[in-house]
Each structure stands twice: as structure tokens, then as C-alpha cells.
Amino acid sequence: MIRKYLFSCLLIFGLLFGMLGSVVWTEESLFTRSVAGSGFVQKLFVFVEQNEEAIIAEWSRLTEIPAPSGYEEKRAQYMKSQFESLGLDKTYIDQAGNVIGIWKGTDGGKKIVLSAHMDTVFQGVNEIHVKREGNVLKAPGIGDDTASLINLLWSLRAFKEAGFKPKNTYYFLATVEEETGFDGMRAFMDSVEQDFTYILALDGDLGKVSFGALGFGGGLVTFRGPGAHTMQSRGVPNPNLAVARAIDRICQLDLPVLPIEKWTILNVGMIMGGKVRNAVSQESSFTIDLRSGDQEEIVKVQKKIREICEKISLETGVKWEIQLDDRSKAFQIPGARDSALVQTVVDILEYLEVKDIEVGPLGSTEANVGIEKGILSVNLGRTYGRYKHSLREEADIDGLFLAMKQIMLLVCCLE
Numbered sequence: 001m002i003r004k005y006l007f008s009c010l011l012i013f014g015l016l017f018g019m020l021g022s023v024v025w026t027e028e029s030l031f032t033r034s035v036a037g038s039g040f041v042q043k044l045f046v047f048v049e050q051n052e053e054a055i056i057a058e059w060s061r062l063t064e065i066p067a068p069s070g071y072e073e074k075r076a077q078y079m080k081s082q083f084e085s086l087g088l089d090k091t092y093i094d095q096a097g098n099v100i101g102i103w104k105g106t107d108g109g110k111k112i113v114l115s116a117h118m119d120t121v122f123q124g125v126n127e128i129h130v131k132r133e134g135n136v137l138k139a140p141g142i143g144d145d146t147a148s149l150i151n152l153l154w155s156l157r158a159f160k161e162a163g164f165k166p167k168n169t170y171y172f173l174a175t176v177e178e179e180t181g182f183d184g185m186r187a188f189m190d191s192v193e194q195d196f197t198y199i200l201a202l203d204g205d206l207g208k209v210s211f212g213a214l215g216f217g218g219g220l221v222t223f224r225g226p227g228a229h230t231m232q233s234r235g236v237p238n239p240n241l242a243v244a245r246a247i248d249r250i251c252q253l254d255l256p257v258l259p260i261e262k263w264t265i266l267n268v269g270m271i272m273g274g275k276v277r278n279a280v281s282q283e284s285s286f287t288i289d290l291r292s293g294d295q296e297e298i299v300k301v302q303k304k305i306r307e308i309c310e311k312i313s314l315e316t317g318v319k320w321e322i323q324l325d326d327r328s329k330a331f332q333i334p335g336a337r338d339s340a341l342v343q344t345v346v347d348i349l350e351y352l353e354v355k356d357i358e359v360g361p362l363g364s365t366e367a368n369v370g371i372e373k374g375i376l377s378v379n380l381g382r383t384y385g386r387y388k389h390s391l392r393e394e395a396d397i398d399g400l401f402l403a404m405k406q407i408m409l410l411v412c413c414l415e
């Protein structure tokens with residue numbers, strides 16, 4: 001009897017505590033159907049729908065301005081001239097080459113960055129021609145991330161056209177050198193006061209939203225030995241053998257799959273070593289691509305890799321060296337998934353009936369730079385597309401308009 005009583009007490013206590021817990025830790029979404037269905041939002045939507053052909057034409061023109069990482073000047077000039085013609089409060093190009101347009105809000109509002117990157121991965125591709133096939137545009141860079149630049153420009157135009165007077169202050173950003181490791185965004189953040197409320201990186205496929213920063217911790221492992229002709233090779237330390245053993249053992253490391261914040265993966269993509277078939281290699285190496293949502297896991301795996309190399313060096317007599325990349329660290333902001341920002345974004349995507357919504361902590365966009373600095377940041381997709389980072393890249397036209405609505409709705413909900 002007493003035990004039963006105790007059990008129900010615990011149950012009630014647990015339920016109450018659980019409810020309390022969710023009240024304390026979960027912020028409320030800022031999305032409401034009354035905002036989404038308001039006359040103002042309809043005005044924004046009608047404006048972009050009426051300008052559909054002009055939007056597609058400008059999207060093509062902008063894509064045809066080549067902008068490989070490090071060579072974004074022409075696109076930057078174009079973006080700057082557009083920001084200027086929209087009459088923002090301040091427009092400038094910073095030291096790194098980023099274009100910044102500031103739209104000041106009334107005092108007391110949030111400070112929000114909306115960024116899209118100008119650079120593409122197509123070094124040396126100087127002639128770009130966009131081809132349209134029904135709902136699809138085809139050209140290198142059409143999606144990644146030119147579609148987001150267009151989303152940025154036309155959302156801004158829609159707000160201006162509708163006579164919007166923001167409470168929040170917006171930093172519209174067209175960045176350089178995203179593809180080489182978020183260098184443009186880092187430079188921007190270092191050049192301004194970092195008191196932003198949110199950073200919204202416009203990048204990635206529509207419906208995929210990341211609120212955490214995926215970290216990279218791979219590198220290059222090299223083994224060295226004295227070398228010898230095959231005829232004199234008995235007992236000579238063999239770097240190729242060391243590479244084989246090391247890869248075998250490293251690939252057997254147990255890497256976490258769950259919880260998703262600790263999800264970790266590695267891959268050995270390249271093996272180098274030896275010059276001729278009749279001699280022992282003097283130097284052999286292999287690459288490791290290591291990624292995780294959790295920096296501690298990255299450090300743990302790196303430590304295990306070092307231990308494996310050290311052990312193999314003792315077994316085989318080769319010398320070893322490791323170069324590990326720690327430029328892009330993993331970061332998570334506690335409670336980010338339950339924050340008002342992330343919940344609002346999810347509600348908007350559901351309201352717009354976006355298919356295949358995926359919300360996770362393993363992001364790899366300019367939002368990472370904000371997350372690293374403890375600023376709640378997410379990416380927002382640009383459209384649906386295929387063959388990203390290849391010359392046959394494709395992007396869907398209807399997805400672009402859906403993505404644009406997502407951005408405009410979010411701005412309205414955050415006001």
C-alpha cells in the first residue's frame with residue numbers, strides 16, 4: 001500500500017517536474033497564422049509572384065558573373081549597386097570584399113544578419129551560360145549560392161516596396177570566400193561589434209536547417225623510413241606497411257552515431273607512398289577526413305589516432321608525423337533546438353508545406369561562425385537543387401519562390 005502511494009507520488013512529481021521543465025527550457029515559436037495570413041505578408045508574396053520573370057532573369061544574369069573564391073569583385077560591385085539603389089541606411093564593401101547593407105531599425109530591436117555567399121567553387125570557369133528547361137535552371141553556381149543572393153535581394157525589394165519600417169536592424173551581407181572556410185564571414189565578424197541576436201545564413205537546400213556547427217578535425221598522417229632495394233629489404237622499416245596497419249585500425253574506431261549532437265564520422269580518402277615497385281618506400285602517407293558535431297569527440301578521436309600511429313611506429317620501426325586541421329571546430333549552443341528562432345523556422349516551413357524538412361545540429365554554412373561565437377544562428381535553404389559543386393549544377397525555379405517566402409515570413413515573425 002505504502003509502496004503504491006509512494007509510486008503515485010513519484011509519478012505526479014515526475015509529471016509536474018516534466019511539465020515545469022518544458023516550460024522553463026522551451027521557448028515559444030514566434031510564428032502565428034495571423035502574421036502569416038496578414039495583408040502585409042500577402043502584399044510581399046504578391047510582389048514576388050508578379051515579378052517572377054524579372055527574378056528569373058536577374059538570377060541568370062548574376063549566375064553568369066563568374067565569382068570563384070577570391071575573385072568576387074564583379075559580383076560585389078553588382079550587389080553593392082543594388083543595395084545602394086534600395087536606399088539602405090549604409091552600404092559598403094569591407095576590407096575582405098564583403099558587401100554590407102545596413103537597414104536600421106527603431107531603437108531596442110534585435111540585430112540580425114542575413115548572409116548569402118557570392119563565391120563559387122569554379123576556379124578558372126570564366127564563361128557561364130544559364131540554360132532553362134521548364135522549372136529548372138542549369139549552370140555552375142546557379143544554386144550554391146547565387147539563388148540565395150537573389151532571395152536576399154528580392155526579399156529586400158519586397159519589403160521596401162511594401163513600405164516596411166523595421167523594428168529590428170538588419171545587416172544584409174553578400175560574403176566572399178565561404179567555400180574556402182567561411183573566411184569572408186569571419187572577417188566581417190572581426191570588423192564589427194558582435195552583438196548580433198541572430199545570424200541567418202542563406203545556404204543549402206530548402207527544408208534543411210542546421211542550428212549547430214559541424215567540426216572538421218582530419219588531416220594528414222605520414223610515415224617515414226630509410227628505404228631499401230627489395231633485395232636488401234628484409235627487416236627494413238616499411239612506411240607502406242605502417243600506412244596499411246594504421247588505416248585498418250583507425251577505421252575500426254568506434255564512432256558515436258547518437259545522440260545526434262555527438263555524431264562523428266571519418267574517411268580515409270587518399271593514400272600516397274613509394275616511388276618504384278622494387279624499393280621500400282621512404283615516405284608514405286594518407287589523409288583523414290574527420291567530422292563531428294562535438295568538439296570533444298573530435299579531440300578524443302585525434303588522440304586515438306595519435307596512439308595508433310605511435311604503436312605502429314614501435315611495431316614497425318618507422319617514424320611518424322601527423323598534421324591535423326583544427327580551423328573549423330564543432331560547436332553547439334545549449335537549447336538551440338528549442339529556441340524561439342529554430343521553432344519559428346520549423347513552423348514556417350511546415351506552414352509553407354515544404355517537403356522533407358530536416359532540422360539538425362550538423363551545419364556547415366556561415367551560420368557556423370555565429371554559433372562559434374555563441375550567437376544563435378541557423379541556415380535557411382535557397383531552393384531545391386542537384387549536382388552542387390559540379391559544372392552541371394541545377395536549381396528549381398518554384399523552390400526559389402518558396403524559399404523567398406520562408407525568408408520574408410521569418411523576418412515578419414522576428415519583428
Ligand SMILES: [Zn+2]
Pocket residue numbers: 117144145178203204
Ligand atoms: Zn554554399
